[in-house]
């Protein structure tokens with residue numbers, strides 16, 4: 001798959017088979033991720049890999065409760081209705097979660113991790129794997145308990161929780177809005 005195909009074929013995948021993703025493939029995805037640019041070439045990212053089902057279930061449970069507790073918007077919005085459903089797994093039963101973090105003190109932690117995440121998602125697509133950025137997990141993973149669950153030091157900032165797995169079925173394309181283009185001169 002060439003770059004253009006990966007860019008246009010990548011979709012948020014929310015339906016996975018139970019097939020595990022091998023360590024070798026996970027290492028290849030991380031190799032692709034670290035080819036991303038980083039501010040002042042710090043490359044200060046850490047990739048936390050979670051494959052334990054019980055830990056994934058715990059993070060899902062804690063993250064839902066945290067969102068409902070701390071975000072009045074989450075409790076009110078129809079988009080977030082599933083958060084109150086004990087059956088809802090925010091990771092859609094994916095076999096792997098990769099959380100990309102950077103030191104919280106880094107001025108560009110979010111930018112660096114997001115760029116690495118996109119590289120990783122494109123590389124996964126080219127390897128016929130599905131991925132989805134799980135924003136629902138972010139708030140709780142940023143708490144002391146969340147960082148402890150990932151065995152990260154307290155000075156870390158988890159930015160990009162990305163699920164990875166073998167798609168059960170192709171994810172439908174999501175239409176794009178017309179971009180607002182501001183031709184300044």
Ligand SMILES: Cc1cc2nc3c(=O)[nH]c(=O)nc-3n(C[C@H](O)[C@H](O)[C@H](O)COP(=O)(O)O)c2cc1C
Nearest residue numbers: 010011012013014132133134135136137171173174
């Ligand atoms: C920062 C961010 C947070 C997201 N959080 C979630 C999430 O918590 N759950 C989910 O199912 N999808 C999540 N997504 C995926 C988006 O819903 C998805 O990318 C969007 O609908 C466009 O679809 P596409 O990726 O297939 O083009 C997130 C995407 C981004 C970039």
